[in-house]
Amino acid sequence: MTATPALVPAMAPVTRSAASMAEDVVLDVEDLSVSFVSPQGIVPAAREVSFEVRRGETLAMVGESGSGKSVTSLAILRLTPPAPQCRIEGRVRLRAGDRRVHDLLALPEARMRELRGSAAAMVFQEPMTSLNPVHKIGDQIAEAVRFHSALSKRGALDRAAELLDLVGIPDVRRRMSSYPHQLSGGMRQRVMIAIALSCEPVLLIADEPTTALDVTIQAQILELLHDLQQRTQMALLFITHNLGVVAEIADRVIVMYAGRVVEEAAVLPLFKRPLMPYTQGLLRSVPRLDLAGRRCDELAAIPGNVPDPLALPPGCSFAPRCAHRVPELCDARVPLLEGAGAEHFVRCARWASLAEGAPP
Amino acid sequence: MTSPVGAIDGPPAKPALTSRWDSPALRRFRRHRLAVFGAVTILVLTLACIVGPFLLPFTDTFIDIRQRFAPPLSGAHVLGTDQLGRDMLARLLMAGRISLAVGFAAMAISMVIGVCVGLVAGYYGGAIGAVLMRFVDAMLCFPSIFLLLAVSAFIHPGVETIILLIAFTAWMEVARIVEAQIKALRERDFAVAAEALGASDARVMIRELLPNAIAPIVVAATLNVAHAILAESYISFLGYGIQPPTPSWGNMLDNAQGYLTSAPWLAMLPGAMITLAVTSFNFIGDGLRDALDPRTDAR
Amino acid sequence: MKQPEALLEVRDLHKWFPLRRRLLSRAREVVKAVDGVSFDVRRGEVLSLVGESGSGKSTVGRSVLRLTVPTAGTIRFAGTDITHFSRRQMRPFRQRMQLVFQDPYASLNPRMTVEGILAAPLEIHGRAASRSDRRDKIEEALRLVGLLPQHAARYPHEFSGGQRQRIGIARALMTGPELLIADEPVSALDVSIQAQVVNLLVELKRRLGLTILFVAHDLAVVGHISDRIAVMYLGRLVELAETRELFGNPRHPYTEALLSAAPIPDPTFKRERIVLAGDIPSPVNPPSGCSFRTRCPYALPACGEARPPLREVAPGHFKACIRDDLRLRAPG
Numbered sequence: 001m002t003a004t005p006a007l008v009p010a011m012a013p014v015t016r017s018a019a020s021m022a023e024d025v026v027l028d029v030e031d032l033s034v035s036f037v038s039p040q041g042i043v044p045a046a047r048e049v050s051f052e053v054r055r056g057e058t059l060a061m062v063g064e065s066g067s068g069k070s071v072t073s074l075a076i077l078r079l080t081p082p083a084p085q086c087r088i089e090g091r092v093r094l095r096a097g098d099r100r101v102h103d104l105l106a107l108p109e110a111r112m113r114e115l116r117g118s119a120a121a122m123v124f125q126e127p128m129t130s131l132n133p134v135h136k137i138g139d140q141i142a143e144a145v146r147f148h149s150a151l152s153k154r155g156a157l158d159r160a161a162e163l164l165d166l167v168g169i170p171d172v173r174r175r176m177s178s179y180p181h182q183l184s185g186g187m188r189q190r191v192m193i194a195i196a197l198s199c200e201p202v203l204l205i206a207d208e209p210t211t212a213l214d215v216t217i218q219a220q221i222l223e224l225l226h227d228l229q230q231r232t233q234m235a236l237l238f239i240t241h242n243l244g245v246v247a248e249i250a251d252r253v254i255v256m257y258a259g260r261v262v263e264e265a266a267v268l269p270l271f272k273r274p275l276m277p278y279t280q281g282l283l284r285s286v287p288r289l290d291l292a293g294r295r296c297d298e299l300a301a302i303p304g305n306v307p308d309p310l311a312l313p314p315g316c317s318f319a320p321r322c323a324h325r326v327p328e329l330c331d332a333r334v335p336l337l338e339g340a341g342a343e344h345f346v347r348c349a350r351w352a353s354l355a356e357g358a359p360p
Numbered sequence: 361m362t363s364p365v366g367a368i369d370g371p372p373a374k375p376a377l378t379s380r381w382d383s384p385a386l387r388r389f390r391r392h393r394l395a396v397f398g399a400v401t402i403l404v405l406t407l408a409c410i411v412g413p414f415l416l417p418f419t420d421t422f423i424d425i426r427q428r429f430a431p432p433l434s435g436a437h438v439l440g441t442d443q444l445g446r447d448m449l450a451r452l453l454m455a456g457r458i459s460l461a462v463g464f465a466a467m468a469i470s471m472v473i474g475v476c477v478g479l480v481a482g483y484y485g486g487a488i489g490a491v492l493m494r495f496v497d498a499m500l501c502f503p504s505i506f507l508l509l510a511v512s513a514f515i516h517p518g519v520e521t522i523i524l525l526i527a528f529t530a531w532m533e534v535a536r537i538v539e540a541q542i543k544a545l546r547e548r549d550f551a552v553a554a555e556a557l558g559a560s561d562a563r564v565m566i567r568e569l570l571p572n573a574i575a576p577i578v579v580a581a582t583l584n585v586a587h588a589i590l591a592e593s594y595i596s597f598l599g600y601g602i603q604p605p606t607p608s609w610g611n612m613l614d615n616a617q618g619y620l621t622s623a624p625w626l627a628m629l630p631g632a633m634i635t636l637a638v639t640s641f642n643f644i645g646d647g648l649r650d651a652l653d654p655r656t657d658a659r
Numbered sequence: 660m661k662q663p664e665a666l667l668e669v670r671d672l673h674k675w676f677p678l679r680r681r682l683l684s685r686a687r688e689v690v691k692a693v694d695g696v697s698f699d700v701r702r703g704e705v706l707s708l709v710g711e712s713g714s715g716k717s718t719v720g721r722s723v724l725r726l727t728v729p730t731a732g733t734i735r736f737a738g739t740d741i742t743h744f745s746r747r748q749m750r751p752f753r754q755r756m757q758l759v760f761q762d763p764y765a766s767l768n769p770r771m772t773v774e775g776i777l778a779a780p781l782e783i784h785g786r787a788a789s790r791s792d793r794r795d796k797i798e799e800a801l802r803l804v805g806l807l808p809q810h811a812a813r814y815p816h817e818f819s820g821g822q823r824q825r826i827g828i829a830r831a832l833m834t835g836p837e838l839l840i841a842d843e844p845v846s847a848l849d850v851s852i853q854a855q856v857v858n859l860l861v862e863l864k865r866r867l868g869l870t871i872l873f874v875a876h877d878l879a880v881v882g883h884i885s886d887r888i889a890v891m892y893l894g895r896l897v898e899l900a901e902t903r904e905l906f907g908n909p910r911h912p913y914t915e916a917l918l919s920a921a922p923i924p925d926p927t928f929k930r931e932r933i934v935l936a937g938d939i940p941s942p943v944n945p946p947s948g949c950s951f952r953t954r955c956p957y958a959l960p961a962c963g964e965a966r967p968p969l970r971e972v973a974p975g976h977f978k979a980c981i982r983d984d985l986r987l988r989a990p991g
Contacts, residue, residue, distance in 0.1 A: 039387070065849055184938040186938055214939070215876065216935045219919075243850065244879075247923065247925055271925060288923065288924070289918065289990055553758065553827075556726060556757065557779060558750045558783055563783065
């Protein structure tokens with residue numbers, strides 16, 4: 001991986017820059033860029049993404065396909081394909097349970113592997129691909145437990161049962177000896193969460209964990225994640241495309257578009273007073289359940305398509321689809337992510353004039 | 361920890377490509393050095409066999425008793441002569457015509473049979489599919505080389521009969537490949553869409569499904585040529601195949617048996633031709649397999 | 660329940676899929692994907708079938724199109740009983756009822772150009788008089804769904820998901836159908852593209868006078884597009900009503916739970932959520948009586964005794980639940 005080279009001896013956690021990281025910040029991502037080398041050229045999947053996640057906080061990362069949200073989350077844990085195909089730049093720092101700060105992109109792979117699971121864990125959209133179909137559920141969780149702890153096989157199995165109980169799986173003893181295909185989608189996702197939680201991580205990254213599930217099951221999983229977070233005070237980075245889920249679970253929200261962060265705010269201002277025209281468009285284009293039946297005839301769709309990552313517009317990536325575009329302003333250069341009030345950031349050259357002109 | 365397979369949502373959709381047999385496949389094929397070598401070899405070999413005999417000073421049947429057993433690179437005969445003083449180069453090229461023609465023709469016939477059986481079995485499934493595929497299994501169990509020998513012992517072996525015989529023993533693998541492909545493709549939405557439009561079975565099979573199964577069929581076809589050339593050599597070597605004076609690489613080998621020590625080139629030259637042709641086709645098959653599988657692009 | 664203007668009448672539709680018999684097991688098990696469903700689709704309306712995975716909603720759609728043979732029941736299209744029609748008999752009807760798929764990547768043949776894909780319906784039904792007529796019809800269809808004539812020469816992989824879905828809709832419209840069955844047409848699309856496709860369907864319905872059977876799981880989208888909604892659970896209809904009535908006054912506990920579980924994109928929207936316990940039971944062994952009773956917060960012992968019939972509890976409002984004493988909550 002072509003990250004910043006490790007200047008410190010291997011196996012020693014990097015603590016030099018800990019001072020700049022506030023005490024309650026668990027994950028600090030600075031200028032993270034991820035690009036893929038493809039036959040057609042270099043595809044920038046994420047560009048200069050910066051954010052923090054604090055203890056006990058849920059940060060939702062929202063975006064459509066190709067926005068770079070999943071790539072960002074994978075790059076944080078260095079789970080992207082290896083170096084020649086994929087380039088990662090920037091800095092990712094994680095404060096582990098013992099308060100030590102690790103510079104993730106500079107760690108040797110062995111050390112990184114230890115941190116994955118123990119300090120930071122991940123839950124994916126499709127649990128079936130992450131579970132091994134030929135091993136029993138209980139054994140799979142116990143294995144994850146033993147990988148990061150000195151427990152005996154017996155102890156690990158007990159811990160696995162405890163975890164399954166924690167994630168609300170009924171009839172734990174019987175479920176321990178089930179195979180993944182014998183479980184429903186919701187149950188499998190619970191198992192994945194149990195594995196992720198096996199070593200009490202300080203950070204849980206959930207990448208579209210409810211997208212493949214039915215609404216009634218989605219509600220169960222969201223509730224579960226919320227409860228677990230309350231109990232363990234872990235930081236949760238929740239990646240989704242569903243704005244309804246965001247409204248439900250998030251404390252703060254990052255909106256991504258074409259690989260960049262375009263807006264960041266606490267959940268309330270983001271939904272009540274979005275500043276970036278893309279965020280506004282996204283919110284308007286979602287049909288509202290509470291307004292159903294009162295049919296306004298047309299949904300306010302955002303025209304056009306997501307830009308081709310190999311031929312991004314020179315200025316604001318959203319400009320070609322934006323109703324407020326002023327060519328000389330928006331196409332000249334990529335707007336900066338500007339502060340627009342308390343903890344509210346927006347990447348739009350016209351946000352100030354738009355905010356004045358339009359009623360909130 | 362578990363692996364994150366399938367969780368990546370980027371890099372997003374590939375940009376537009378200009379044609380169907382798009383350059384990525386060609387590029388992957390070119391990267392496969394042995395496959396390129398095989399393709400060039402087969403091209404040169406085929407051309408030489410077609411054009412060569414017209415350019416040589418000797419025909420393959422011209423007997424020059426004074427020049428019997430002339431070793432290669434001695435005098436007028438570049439690759440030497442055989443026990444009757446016939447020019448080896450002329451004979452090898454004429455034999456190549458026969459062997460390659462048998463290879464390609466047998467491949468074509470076996471492909472037609474295999475594709476038809478596989479298509480029908482995969483598309484209809486159920487009882488029809490089961491009966492057809494069990495028949496394929498039964499045929500596969502039968503040792504085809506003995507079948508070839510047994511049948512050719514009864515009928516007069518000519519080029520056409522040899523082609524048919526080889527084709528009838530080589531179509532089963534193709535049928536299995538096509539059946540598996542069609543069975544999977546049939547469940548895809550675009551096949552359902554065609555059905556919902558009221559398309560006939562034949563239209564769905566030929567217009568919608570078959571073009572999507574073309575890659576493995578092409579690979580199988582290439583490997584089938586190699587198989588057919590080899591099969592022809594076997595039976596001709598054993599004397600049941602192409603009959604002298606018509607030369608084929610197989611019966612040239614057979615003919616050379618008596619002179620292994622005195623004139624080793626009589627065996628080595630046709631042997632080398634068979635090896636060259638068969639391995640070339642196999643290399644091309646391997647190359648095509650990689651090139652036509654888009655999943656190998658990542659590497 | 661019979662409406663004179665019904666374009667599609669489905670009566671007591673059953674579709675059972677036999678499971679492969681297990682070794683040493685006598686009983687032949689069946690998946691009751693659709694287990695006695697009746698409804699009408701009136702000419703010019705949008706009726707939605709809503710349900711979670713395994714509810715049988717897609718199977719109803721496929722049965723109506725006769726892409727599968729129903730196990731029992733009748734399907735009448737424009738007054739004709741098509742339940743047992745042969746392939747040949749179905750052909751003229753295929754022009755009149757068409758399907759839009761969920762996955763815009765799988766539903767277009769990757770080896771055909773857009774022109775080839777759109778020409779197929781014309782060729783199959785002999786609807787193009789000449790080459791130029793064919794081209795005109797394809798251009799018209801492309802324009803109708805918001806694409807350009809020059810897109811005809813391209814292959815599906817050159818388009819984004821939303822554009823592919825437009826191509827799929829164009830194909831369905833080539834034969835000038837009266838009934839469109841849209842099977843989760845937007846659930847594979849991005850949020851901003853979903854709205855485009857929903858708008859397109861609404862507009863097409865208005866311009867072409869289409870009747871749409873909309874199969875979906877997303878209540879918000881369904882609420883936006885449909886005139887009436889039928890809620891399915893484990894192969895049965897549990898409630899059917901006009902959209903506004905269903906959302907404002909749900910009568911079946913499952914509808915209530917479904918409405919309550921759907922996340923609403925408004926952080927200030929606080930409600931007491933009903934989180935259903937457990938998973939959807941297997942359609943191989945559905946619970947006796949009311950199939951929802953195992954997850955229902957209001958279940959009584961009586962619910963397990965007999966299967967509750969779908970009955971009209973208010974004008975145009977049907978439900979299959981024995982409890983009429985419930986006051987269920989609606990969102991909004």
